[in-house]
Amino acid sequence: MATIQQIQENEEHPDVALVASAKSGDVHAFETLVNKYDRQIFRIAQHITQNKEDAQDVVQDAFLKAYEKLEQFQGNSKFYTWLVRIAVNESLMRLRKRRTGKMVSIDDDIETEEGSVPRDLADWSPNPEQNYGQAELAEILRKTIQGLPHGFRIVFVLRDVDGLSTEETAETLGLSVPAVKSRLLRARLQLRERLSRYFRKKKAGEK
């Protein structure tokens, strides 16, 4: 067991070789990274900016900035978390432009207590998502998550959708680990509460 674990720990993340090749001028290696992560970067950018055109611009600008700064990337963190940090900053900048120069940070809109205590305690129908068509479900999920303060939304997306660790999420957003933890709990509970309106078991006679 110990040997197997050792090998896994020493195994290099596949991005390390790609980044090294890209640094030495291999643009195809960089293209592989673009192919690998563009959808996630778009998702994160869209969750922050709430605007499709801005999110597309962020994808382009974040990868170009990453390419420009590749020499500065030390490899202390994963390439992906470094890239996400660039994309989050670009997204916040876009948002600021839309709001005509008003400062925007990841701490905005944090309401203190809303949604921290579960109120809707009805159980959900089994596999509630199957009661909706794909497009309808996507609309419900979008509407529900859009209602969260963006500082909660982005923590939820990085931790639960993208699968970053708490530490990586904290590093990416410049937040402390306890701040990420408290936002994640509230984001999960608020989303649960909002989805419950759609997914709760109907009482007899309800449509």
Next chain:
Amino acid sequence: MTCTEFLALLDELIDDEVSVPMRALLQQHLEGCDHCEVTLSTTRKTIEIYRSHEVYELPNAVRERLHAAIMARCKNGC
């Protein structure tokens, strides 16, 4: 254990970050508390649904356009 104490450890339970003795205590609370049982199962479901359904698709045509624009500038040294 009270519901508030249970709730404070909800994320750790979902993320499988609780010790064995703590897990037993949480389990014991769940057995007698329908509200926390529902909160736990529906919170898990919330995460699962968001994980398995893409909320914002990047259409292939847009992807191709973005890739072309990115790579063209990279090849020119940005």
